[in-house]
Amino acid sequence: MVFATKAFWVFLPTVLVLYHVARGRTHKYRILLVASWFFYAWLSPQYLWVILLCTTIDYVAGIKIEDAATDRGRRRWLALSVAANLGLLVAFKYTAFAYDNAVSLARLCGADVRDRVWDVLLPLGISFHTFQGISYTIDVYRGHVRAVRGAIDYALFVAFFPQLAAGPVVRAVEFLPQMATPPAVTARQAADGLHFVLLGLFKKLFVADHLDALVVAPVFADPAAFGPADHRWACLAWAAQIYCDFSGYSDIAVGLAKWFGFELPRNFNLPYLATSVPDFWRRWHLSLSTWLRDYLYFPLGGSRGGALATYRNLMVVFVACGLWHGATWPWLVYGLWNGVLMCLHRAWDHGLAGVPWAAAVRATWAWRLLAWAATLWLTTAGLVLVRMTSWESGAVLARSWCGLDLYAAAGSVPVWVPALVALVALGHVIGGLRGRVELPSAARAVAYVGIVVLLVALGPAAGRPFIYFVF
Amino acid sequence: MPGVNSEPVAATRLDPPPAVRVAVVAAPERREGFLRRNRTPVTFAVLLVVTDATVGRFATVWDRHSPDDYAARVIACAREPRDLVFVGGSPLAEGIAPDRVAGVVRGGRELKSVYAVGLSGATTSDVYHAVLRACPAPPRVLVYGLTATDLNDARHEPHGPHSLMTWGDLAGWVRLRPESAEWVTRHFVQGRAGRVSNLFHYRHGIRMWAACEAEAVLPGSSPETVREADELRERAELLRTGSGYAPARGIAAGRYDAAKAAGFAPPGFPFLEKYRTGSHLKYLHKLIDWCAAGGTELILLDVPVTADLEARYAAAFAEYRGRLADLERDRGVRVMRVTRETAGLTDAAFGDVIHLNRAGAARLSDRVRTELAR
Known part of the structure; x- marks a missing residue:
């Protein structure tokens, strides 16, 4: 159930x-x-x-x-x-x-x-x-x-x-x-609960499950049967799928709790807008990353014990994070991968501290765009580790993800895949505007009805289990 | 407020400065009404009802893209009084082409209007309810094309309770077959609940329609769904305007002999597993009673299946044929036994292990015509 x-x-x-x-x-x-x-x-x-x-x-x-x-x-x-x-x-x-x-x-x-x-x-x-x-x-x-x-x-x-x-x-x-x-349920909570529940169902059933059926499952199951462009779309779609699957569950949980008058913490904050790996972990699965920070990283000494101790602590935290997700070697490597990235970023940050031109360059839009793209590329590469069915197929996908043959034929990727990935990107943009732009109730209600129609008529015949249920 | 804005009165130097007290009294907060406070959920609920009603207004469009097979056949058959009605499960749906039988003369009278209510997956219980809905005026001849699967009490198929039954039928089922009362009630209620919302009820039709529309704008965008929609549209049209023969494309064009030659070994046939009879049979007795009451001649057509299936489930077929013989003896029902040999049906005439292909259907229909004319 x-x-x-x-x-x-x-x-x-x-x-x-x-x-x-x-x-x-x-x-x-x-x-x-x-x-x-x-x-x-x-x-x-x-x-x-x-x-x-x-x-x-x-x-x-x-x-x-x-x-x-x-x-x-x-x-x-x-x-x-x-x-x-x-x-x-x-x-x-x-x-x-x-x-x-x-x-x-x-x-x-x-x-x-x-x-x-x-x-x-x-x-x-x-x-x-x-x-x-x-x-x-x-x-x-x-x-x-x-x-x-x-x-x-x-x-x-x-x-x-x-x-x-x-x-x-x-x-x-x-x-x-x-x-x-x-807690008494306020009108605001009732409306917000509806918002989160529908948004969560939409993310899970419409975006995540469709991406899985359209491209992720077939390509990851047999990468050799597809070309590099298909691989790249599958990697990107997988990043979108796991986000929509897990944040969809979290949204539903937050929404349901509101209907009982309770407030649960938000678990995601537009992670694919991150411009660095630390920034990504400040936006992805917040309740776990802050838990690990408060109950593991800080007790280990955090960043108070010098550079080497800090790097060690970061590695311990991220290996624990990987193993928390799953008792498999790919998850362990995923933790190591993120730990190394965190350490490298810290070293990079410290190296540039005090360099006068560095702060100016890093404040430019061009740099931010580059940082965003690099972060997306690195975090998606890490996610491929935990979806691959074998190390061999992972290597095939990783080669394509790192490859430069950008103009390879699109192969057999259905047109809906780019559309759904774009929808996730649009969701991030709209999410970024939240608080600045408030939709009127009527417009929100129309959007909710649209979601219901899409879910009922175009949702998958049978929903797949939530990915994080196995953790 | 009195005094707050008034000029200070004349004061001596020693007097302390006049105290000016400003009291800000907030007006009591006006409590918004329920509708205003909950305008988003309320607007959502209202729009949802309106959307659902709008979807219902276009029911024919969705039905044409994804017909409810049982309901569509029953409605089409009931549209006019019929001389001859074929009814049965998928072996009949795939195996009888009514147009080839129409016009046969039986008992000195021509049977002009013929329709086949072939219900894929149906059991005898479903067939009985289909006849009640499909034949408001009893036909002159009713041919029930059945095989061993129809009588297997291990089978429960939800499509009948979903699409064919009324509350009265449900009560009748519970009385007649109490061992499956919970199952039939659950599925009947589910079927009714599914019809509360048009959006939910027609969701597959909407999906097929949307795929066709998307294909028109973006060719090649949903090839598999469009293929499915195409077949369903053709089927809907055939069921609406034809005589009920709307075979599945794969079966109509299939060749069981070719599949066997290619190394295909038929897996187990779940519809014949755990074979036992007796409960569905009660509805066959009711069908006999119904026909007797309406003056309809009932013929039970033992639809041929492949030799492989009969050999694999020999005990099931023996029990089934024993039941037919009992009915023939005890109730005086005519059983039309068309064997593979008499109809000239080899493996080449079958689309799979149990269904006839188009050529096989033509042969069986011709044979049935001959038998009816006798």
Whole structure:
């Protein structure tokens, strides 16, 4: 029962009605909690115990940390919480990866080891809710938030269904204060919720799924059957697809939360307008990048320990970022790739600091345009790593992406692919104007109806699963 | 406000400066009405209803680009009183060309107006409901072309409950076949719910229309969708104006013998898996009753299929033929047994493992004509 299924659109109105009809904080939150657990159980029934276990451990740990008389006691409970969350995450997500690599290593050493015949099914949203739990107990430890005394409140913070499966990674400090009294839904929230839900569905079902069917899936499956121009379009389309898929989910989550009166943090800020790799990571999956900054980069020392320590910390953070996404070598290399780019950018920045002409050049439009193009090229190259089906096919695609045969025949790319990629670019431009240009209600309503018509009539027959559901 | 703007009164030097108090009293905020506060969602809802109604106004356009196969055939058949109606699942839809049978003389009377209500994927339960809708005036002769798949109780096909049934039919089904009450209710309600919105109901037709329009502006933009739209438009036209013979292009032109020679090995046939009979059969009894009540002569035509299929599912075909023999004996229904040999149907006459191709359909139709004339 994901957002783009009929079952969800029966579930949602039912929960909304029950929630808004219920009186009193306790009833409302109970309804929302039961609905969230039902949502989880629908998608991942065998693993309901995982989220219940995480919730229980972190809830108890939070209280114990706050009540502990000594710092040692507080540290002990914090360690328990972090170890439990990371332990579950590692057990479910990295066991198979570790086993496979151990097998390969053993074979290199001449041992006769059989391939893995088992697999580990990942519990729904485990990467997200374990990070939420860790951030909560750390924040309690640091004194940034008070421990939650109500079990229902804490369980709802972890399991709130709009963001349960694929984030954003909501922090206690962002969510818990909103729970003090059941937030009333304002007219503005109702309208904004509609905006975000429709926009998210459009991004996911119309843009991402169509790009996948039209070019990404066929070209990535067999790059040898296509030419360099097709490869380039496929890479670009993949960058557009993964953005629309993930930000589409985030938008729907934000919109749904508004219909319950809650505000979730935005997860994307027009990432393909970034003019540097650090800028890209300040715009892409914000809830994860800020989480890694606050709970990993800063504790490691951040940039306070000299250049080498900073580079080391950046690499650790980005390798963790890559592995958080997936326990595979391509994701690990993706993390390394971004870590190296971040380090190079930092070195470049430091090298140019104080050079009088550099600041002037970097302020020009021409430089910004060049920086934007270079950033797009580099980040898309990184994304190819995580979509390729094998290293060989990745190499074929990478050659084309880096190639200079710009005038190669367009091959078999349908005309709709450039149109959809252009639509994503247009979305970024319009997004950049938000706040400066406010559309009148009637125009917005017309646009929403247009989206509904496009989704119903021209959307894919069957929606594909959200990419980030497997993380 | 009194006093605020008035001149200060005469004051001595020692007096403190007059205190001028300015109080800004904000007017109580005017609370906007519900509609004004929620103008975007409300406008959206209103426009959505208007759009949906507008889509409904162009229903014929969408229907021509993507007909509801069952509904279109039923409506076309019901348009005029028929002398002879063929009804059945896809083996009949692909295997009988009514124009070749029209004009046959049976019992001294010519059967002029002929139509084939061939419902791809239909079971006997669906066929019964199709007959009720397609024949407001009972025809003189009703030929139900069936094969083993029609009676398989392991099969549940949602198209019938979606397109052919009324609330009364649903109640009848629940009484007659209680073991599938939940299934039929769910699919019937889904079908009804799908018709609440014109946009949703005609979404495929709109998609096909849009592909054709896009093709006109940007040739080659959606070749596969246009091909599909093309076939559907042709089919819609045939169903609307013809006699119900609108074969699928792939099957009509297909050759099972050639496929076999090329190494094609037919996979399992899911419509004959887990074969059991009895529940759908109840609707065949109802069909016999309906025909008897209306004075319609009912003939059960055992539609031939490939020898490979019969050999692979020999037990299923034996059970099915046993049921036909029971009906013939107990209810006095005439069963027309047209074998492959008598109709001259080799593998070359089949488009796939169960459906006749165009040439095969012509042969079977001619054979049926001969049998009817006897």
